[in-house]
Amino acid sequence: MKTEEIIDKTEKYVASTYGRYPVALVKGEGAKVWDADGKEYLDFVSGLAVCNLGHSHPAVVTAIKDQAEKLIHVSNLYHIEAQSELAKILVENSFADKVFFGNSGAEANEAAIKLARRYSFDHFGKDRYEIICMKQSFHGRTMATITATGQEKFSKGFEPLLPGFRHVAFDDITALRKAINPRTCAVMLEPIQGEGGVNIPSEGYLRGVRELCDRNNILLILDEVQVGMGRTGKLFAHEHYGIKPDIMTLAKGIASGVPMGAMLATDKVMSSFVPGTHASTFGGNPLSSATGIAVMKAIYEEKILENCAEMGKALEKRLKSLKKKYAFIKEIRGKGLIYGMELDFEGGDIVQSALKRGLLLNCAAGKVLRFLPPLTITEGEIDEMFATLDSLLTEAKR
Numbered sequence: 001m002k003t004e005e006i007i008d009k010t011e012k013y014v015a016s017t018y019g020r021y022p023v024a025l026v027k028g029e030g031a032k033v034w035d036a037d038g039k040e041y042l043d044f045v046s047g048l049a050v051c052n053l054g055h056s057h058p059a060v061v062t063a064i065k066d067q068a069e070k071l072i073h074v075s076n077l078y079h080i081e082a083q084s085e086l087a088k089i090l091v092e093n094s095f096a097d098k099v100f101f102g103n104s105g106a107e108a109n110e111a112a113i114k115l116a117r118r119y120s121f122d123h124f125g126k127d128r129y130e131i132i133c134m135k136q137s138f139h140g141r142t143m144a145t146i147t148a149t150g151q152e153k154f155s156k157g158f159e160p161l162l163p164g165f166r167h168v169a170f171d172d173i174t175a176l177r178k179a180i181n182p183r184t185c186a187v188m189l190e191p192i193q194g195e196g197g198v199n200i201p202s203e204g205y206l207r208g209v210r211e212l213c214d215r216n217n218i219l220l221i222l223d224e225v226q227v228g229m230g231r232t233g234k235l236f237a238h239e240h241y242g243i244k245p246d247i248m249t250l251a252k253g254i255a256s257g258v259p260m261g262a263m264l265a266t267d268k269v270m271s272s273f274v275p276g277t278h279a280s281t282f283g284g285n286p287l288s289s290a291t292g293i294a295v296m297k298a299i300y301e302e303k304i305l306e307n308c309a310e311m312g313k314a315l316e317k318r319l320k321s322l323k324k325k326y327a328f329i330k331e332i333r334g335k336g337l338i339y340g341m342e343l344d345f346e347g348g349d350i351v352q353s354a355l356k357r358g359l360l361l362n363c364a365a366g367k368v369l370r371f372l373p374p375l376t377i378t379e380g381e382i383d384e385m386f387a388t389l390d391s392l393l394t395e396a397k398r
């Protein structure tokens with residue numbers, strides 16, 4: 001099918017919740033994707049931090065094929081071999097003792113919100129349910145997660161939102177301290193804000209958040225849906241900051257594109273989830289779990305974290321050289337292979353022109369070009385992106 005036909009059908013039959021680019025991608029390999037008319041693109045979006053191992057990674061493809069031939073789905077009423085194995089691997093590589101599986105980031109966050117409230121109910125009674133979230137945050141599109149999200153554009157027109165949430169400025173420890181009150185049961189935040197424009201916390205901020213939570217018996221929920229699974233050069237972003245959460249959520253990169261979300265917690269906290277308190281039909285089914293195992297194995301066997309850290313430095317160096325060259329670049333910020341380039345104008349046009357030149361880029365928070373290549377990216381591919389971007393910025397200057 002040609003691009004035009006696909007676009008026509010999408011417009012006729014699919015809900016227009018996305019402002020889609022006029023491109024239909026039909027094939028991928030590593031950091032390259034091809035559209036329905038055969039045009040090649042270099043992918044610095046990775047399905048929004050999902051295809052961290054690159055497109056159609058052989059180990060992922062094999063895991064999907066093998067598991068599909070054996071057993072695709074059974075109910076969580078039964079034990080699931082691959083789910084138990086993936087949970088073990090995640091626990092052995094994190095702060096957590098137990099894992100709950102769902103199908104998306106929003107669902108993982110829903111589970112985290114429910115668990116925090118239930119834990120607080122069990123230990124402190126019914127009046128301690130409030131969750132403090134951050135401005136500019138993003139936690140998903142369900143009713144609870146748009147309430148948690150600190151950006152009005154995601155919740156406008158969907159009121160009434162859920163009671164029991166409040167928002168403070170990110171990276172402002174004083175604001176958080178002032179907001180904590182006897183009703184607070186948890187603080188929920190992204191260690192690095194993705195959709196909010198790649199916002200990196202100052203040194204000491206997350207340690208300060210952890211201390212405030214400890215002092216007040218408040219749970220710390222970290223949303224690592226975007227920055228977890230190796231994106232920052234460590235398996236989880238909070239490892240850079242010397243802290244551990246009580247609850248953490250994952251999705252995006254966890255099964256390389258097979259829908260999966262996970263909510264991890266310590267035994268102490270997860271013990272508030274008992275049979276009947278929460279569930280998911282698809283969560284952790286054999287197919288997504290087997291894929292998740294293949295992803296975790298590849299991350300370690302193929303030294304993905306090392307490549308991410310090294311290529312992150314290469315990317316940062318090139319982006320910073322562009323900042324020196326173009327006065328309209330306000331800031332370069334990021335970690336590992338999530339980087340933001342803040343412009344003093346809206347970045348949408350650059351994303352459009354990049355697309356025409358065969359480069360997939362994304363723009364967050366209006367003015368921040370966001371770079372999310374596969375973690376398997378090579379220096380040659382970074383150079384290729386750099387050359388295209390440099391010439392696009394030269395044109396943008398005029």
Ligand SMILES: *Cc1c(COP(=O)(O)O)cnc(C)c1O
Pocket residue numbers: 103104105106107109138139140141190194195223224225226227251252
């Ligand atoms: C993408 C994202 C979500 C939502 O994930 P979905 O799978 O789209 O529900 C939640 N939190 C963060 C930080 C994200 O980047």
